[in-house]
Every structure is written in C-alpha cells, then in structure tokens.
Amino acid sequence: MTLPDSVESVLLDEETIATRVRELAAQISADYADEDDLILVGVLKGAFIFLADLSRRLTVSHHVDFIALSSYSLGTTNSGAVRLIMDARMSVAGRNVLIVEDILDTGHTLDYLLRTFRARRPASLRSCVLLSKPERREIEVPVDYLGFEIPDAWVVGYGLDFADRFRTLPYIGVLKQRVYE
Amino acid sequence: MGLRDDIAKILVPELALQARVKELAEQINATYSDADRPLLVCVLKGAFVLLADLIRHLDVRHEVDFMEISSYGARTVSSGVVRILLDLAQSIEGRHVLIVEDIIDSGRTLDYITRNLRTRGPASLRVCTLLSKPDRREIEIPLDFVGFEVPDEFVVGYGLDFAEEYRNLPFIGVLKEEVVSGSE
Numbered sequence: 342m343t344l345p346d347s348v349e350s351v352l353l354d355e356e357t358i359a360t361r362v363r364e365l366a367a368q369i370s371a372d373y374a375d376e377d378d379l380i381l382v383g384v385l386k387g388a389f390i391f392l393a394d395l396s397r398r399l400t401v402s403h404h405v406d407f408i409a410l411s412s413y414s415l416g417t418t419n420s421g422a423v424r425l426i427m428d429a430r431m432s433v434a435g436r437n438v439l440i441v442e443d444i445l446d447t448g449h450t451l452d453y454l455l456r457t458f459r460a461r462r463p464a465s466l467r468s469c470v471l472l473s474k475p476e477r478r479e480i481e482v483p484v485d486y487l488g489f490e491i492p493d494a495w496v497v498g499y500g501l502d503f504a505d506r507f508r509t510l511p512y513i514g515v516l517k518q519r520v521y522e
Numbered sequence: 523m524g525l526r527d528d529i530a531k532i533l534v535p536e537l538a539l540q541a542r543v544k545e546l547a548e549q550i551n552a553t554y555s556d557a558d559r560p561l562l563v564c565v566l567k568g569a570f571v572l573l574a575d576l577i578r579h580l581d582v583r584h585e586v587d588f589m590e591i592s593s594y595g596a597r598t599v600s601s602g603v604v605r606i607l608l609d610l611a612q613s614i615e616g617r618h619v620l621i622v623e624d625i626i627d628s629g630r631t632l633d634y635i636t637r638n639l640r641t642r643g644p645a646s647l648r649v650c651t652l653l654s655k656p657d658r659r660e661i662e663i664p665l666d667f668v669g670f671e672v673p674d675e676f677v678v679g680y681g682l683d684f685a686e687e688y689r690n691l692p693f694i695g696v697l698k699e700e701v702v703s704g705s706e
Contacts, residue, residue, distance in 0.1 A: 385588055386586065393574030
C-alpha cells in the first residue's frame with residue numbers, strides 16, 4: 342500500500358478497524374437485544390462510513406437518521422459553539438437513541454448533541470464514538486461505546502478529513518505536520 | 523434474525539454486490555483524473571451505504587458531500603416535487619459533480635436534483651446509481667454508472683428501506699408481499 346504524500350503513517354489499518362467495528366456491533370446488539378425501538382443518529386459528514394459499517398453488523402432492528410453540524414471555529418481553536426445545519430428527521434421521544442460520532446476531541450460537539458437529544462425525552466440516550474483523543478478533552482462527556490483511544494495527532498481517513506481531503510481513505514492515517522501547519 | 527424473515531428472495535447477494543461496487547469504482551477511476559477532483563454528492567438517506575463502500579475503492583482524488591431531500595408523498599408514488607432538507611456544504615461551480623443514488627425509479631427525484639444542481643454551474647454532472655428500475659421510468663435521465671437493473675419489485679437492503687427498516691441488510695432483497703401490503 343502506498344500512502345499519499347501527506348500521510349505520515351497508518352495508525353489503524355482496515356482490518357483493525359473492521360474487527361473493532363464488529364466488536365462494537367456485537368456489544369450494541371447484546372445491549373439492545375430486548376429493545377425494539379433503536380435509532381442510530383449519525384453525525385455528518387465524518388460518521389457516515391462508521392455508521393454504514395456498524396449498522397450492517399448490528400443484529401438488532403434499528404432505524405438510522407442523520408444530523409449535520411458545524412462548529413463556529415476561529416482558525417484551529419474551537420470555541421465550543423455548535424451550529425445545527427440539519428436536524429434529525431425522526432421524533433426520538435420515548436425511543437432509544439444512540440449517537441454515532443467519528444471522533445471525540447474537545448467534547449463540545451458530543452456534549453451539545455447529548456444535551457439537545459436529552460431535551461427531546463428519549464427512553465435512553467447513549468453515544469458510540471470510533472476514536473477518542475483524551476488529551477484534547479475540555480469537557481467531560483460520557484461515551485458508552487468507544488472504538489479506540491488515540492494520541493493527539495491529526496488523523497484522517499474512514500470519514501475523518503483535513504479540509505475535506507483524505508476523508509475516504511479506507512484506513513486511519515496520521516497527517517504530516519507540515520500539511521496542517 | 524427477524525428482518526430476514528420478511529425477505530421473499532435475495533436479488534443480489536452480498537458478494538456480488540461488493541464485486542459490482544468495486545467495478546463501479548473502477549469505472550469512476552477511469553472517467554475522472556486527479557485534477558478533476560470529482561465531488562461525490564450522496565443523496566441521503568438511502569445512498570450512504572453505497573457511498574461508504576464505493577469511496578474505499580476509489581483511487582482518483584475526490585471529495586464527498588451530502589444532500590438530504592424529502593419528496594412529498596410516499597416512496598411508491600413519488601410526485602417528483604422535492605424539498606431540500608440539507609443542501610451541499612460547498613459550492614459546485616466549476617466542479618465535476620457525481621450524484622450517488624441508491625435507486626432510480628420514476629426518475630422524477632433525480633430529474634429535480636440534476637436540474638437544481640445544473641443551475642449552479644458545475645463543470646460536469648454525472649449520475650451513479652446502485653439500482654435502476656427501467657420499467658418504472660417516467661422521465662428519461664442518462665445514467666452514467668449503474669450497478670444493477672432490477673425488475674419492478676419492492677427491494678430493500680444496502681441502504682434501501684421500507685418504513686425505515688431493512689436498510690442495514692448487507693444484500694439486496696425483495697420484500698414479501700404481505701409485509702408491504704400488511705402495513706398499508
């Protein structure tokens with residue numbers, strides 16, 4: 342496999358990701374085995390690949406929905422304020438909601454999502470996150486299903502982008518520092 | 523599992539589906555150059571599974587964006603009048619745009635989307651769809667990349683739903699008639 346010029350190394354290869362997604366799906370399927378009203382809410386754009394793979398591995402019946410957000414960021418600093426671009430289409434009142442995110446960084450986005458959905462009175466509300474960067478955390482948020490903890494490097498692929506590039510690499514790679522500096 | 527009990531027959535098994543998606547990706551690789559940097563426009567919700575697999579086979583440089591639309595009326599009687607719920611995050615002026623759809627039925631929704639996107643001045647506009655139901659066509663629209671032509675049956679799986687169920691099946695199946703009629 343040849344890496345693009347801008348990618349320094351592979352952090353998680355396809356096989357490793359697929360195995361972990363299967364494990365997460367098995368865990369979620371077991372936890373929701375007795376529930377029949379599960380909605381997976383994928384956060385665009387980043388989570389669509391993770392959601393597509395996770396959903397196909399679930400053995401419990403579920404619906405999928407999407408939400409699109411944008412953060413009010415100034416350069417590379419994230420103020421924590423989140424703008425909702427497209428809301429979920431389904432009503433979640435009384436249903437079991439599982440938010441599916443690609444990466445947990447400062448925690449502001451997931452915190453916003455959890456607060457937003459909690460106000461809609463779901464029967465339960467959990468989060469499933471592929472990657473977490475604990476060193477970056479500014480606000481503590483609960484994660485129920487976590488794929489991998491990773492160091493504080495700029496990662497791309499499997500839904501994660503740098504200026505909309507590298508999003509669709511089948512693995513998760515570390516971007517060379519010179520690219521984002 | 524319960525969902526599979528509602529399937530009358532499997533139209534496209536998982537392996538055949540994966541092989542065809544790879545072929546579509548190769549056709550797309552051959553159509554565009556890196557300099558084109560095509561923008562794949564995924565029409566939600568149905569096409570997200572196809573997109574997730576398609577892009578992993580693409581070698582050509584590309585970007586992805588999403589549109590979510592809502593047609594007035596049920597899926598079986600699409601009027602073709604469409605409301606845009608989520609518009610593209612970026613401008614497509616001068617860009618090579620590839621619409622990625624799960625299924626082309628009457629063609630009305632696609633017709634609306636292509637007319638809408640064409641007003642934005644893309645450099646080119648092409649369509650990739652996993653499935654096409656030629657028997658149902660009311661408006662002819664050229665399709666550039668087609669996965670499978672399917673008969674006029676109620677198909678689900680690989681992103682295609684019936685009342686939001688069955689999207690996550692990894693194959694394309696035909697829904698049992700009593701499931702379709704039972705819920706009406």
